[in-house]
Amino acid sequence: METFSEIFCAGLKKYGVEIVAASLFGVTLIIFPGLRRVLVKFSDFVKNSLRKSPEQKEKFVPVSSGNIERKRPPVNTYLISFGIMFVVDICVFAVLWFKFGEDALKFIFPLYFLSAIPFVILQLRPVSKNEIANAETGDAASQYSLAEHYALKAQNRNAYMWYYVATMSGHGLAAKKCKKLERKKTISPSEALEAQSEAGKIYAKIQERLKHEFENFQELAMKGDSVAQYNLGWMYQHGEHVQQDNFRAYVWYYLADLCGDGAANSQLKKFGEKLFPSQIEAAQSEAREKFEAVRKFLEVK
DSSP: OOOHHHHHHHHHHHTHHHHHHHHHHHIIIIIHHHHHHHHHHHHHHHHSOOOOOOOOSOOOOOBOOSSSOOOOOOOOHHHHHHHHHHHHHHHHHHHHHHHHGGGGGGGHHHHHHHHHHHHHHHHHSOOOHHHHHHHHTTOHHHHHHHHHHHHHTTOHHHHHHHHHHHHHTTOTTHHHHHHHHHHTTSSOHHHHHHHHHHHHHHHHHHHHHHHHHHHHHHHHHTTTBHHHHHHHHHHHHHTSSSOOOHHHHHHHHHHHHHTTOHHHHHHHGGGTTTSOHHHHHHHHHHHHHHHHHHHHHHHHO
16 A cells, blocks of 8 residues: 555656646745745744743732723734635645545646635735725834835835835835835836935824824823833834833833733743843833832822
8 A cells, every 4th residue: 555655756746847837826926925924923933932020929900091002013914814825725735635645736736826816816906094004103014015015016106105114114125125116217216206205204204103102101101001011112122113122121011010911921921032131130120110109109199
């Protein structure tokens, strides 16, 4: 009786050309646009430490003004759709394999093709308000993704403008894309200057809003608002408006944890490899001082 590997190798030899064609087709239309972000997120997940913060006896019921939302990464509907389709394709292929054996490999090309159709449609759809809203939060990855969408639709001026905003927000690849559009002359020098001017205005509005948010969070945080404390930690962790600072991020996350915010504890686990033990101790000490100030404020109130 032939083993699975023997059957599989026979199928590869028999349908080698079809498999190579299907793979190239799939990589071009499906995998490449989202694979880089998937790998980045996976590498971040792998290198995050599982260090747990010490149990705190001082925790009390979290206080929240109820007027602010917790900061979270923007939802990438493209990657979610890709993940769902990938799982569906694996399941369909498994069923075909059990039914047809090595002949199931001949279904790979039509399977790739059918899977690619919704992604092609997804890429050609109009830009949604949600995409623009995510970009206007100041998230560089969302700004770059929006620029990519405009570039795919050959709206080069809008693409250049959002690439430029993403560049100012610190995205590593966006500047290269701006230069590429200029080098290929898909955007004229005058259009590039206008797009840069508009990008500067958009970036200035984003920074002004983030500055106002930061000041508001600071005020609420020292009044015991655990969501505001969490958001300050997020802003320092991701360099949102402020200079990226893992130490200050840990201080605010730890304070939020002391104030009973459950989400903050999960964020603290990510700093095991980013900070030395002495830095963690210093951050915890500073957070406890802030906690005492918060508690006194609430007692007076």
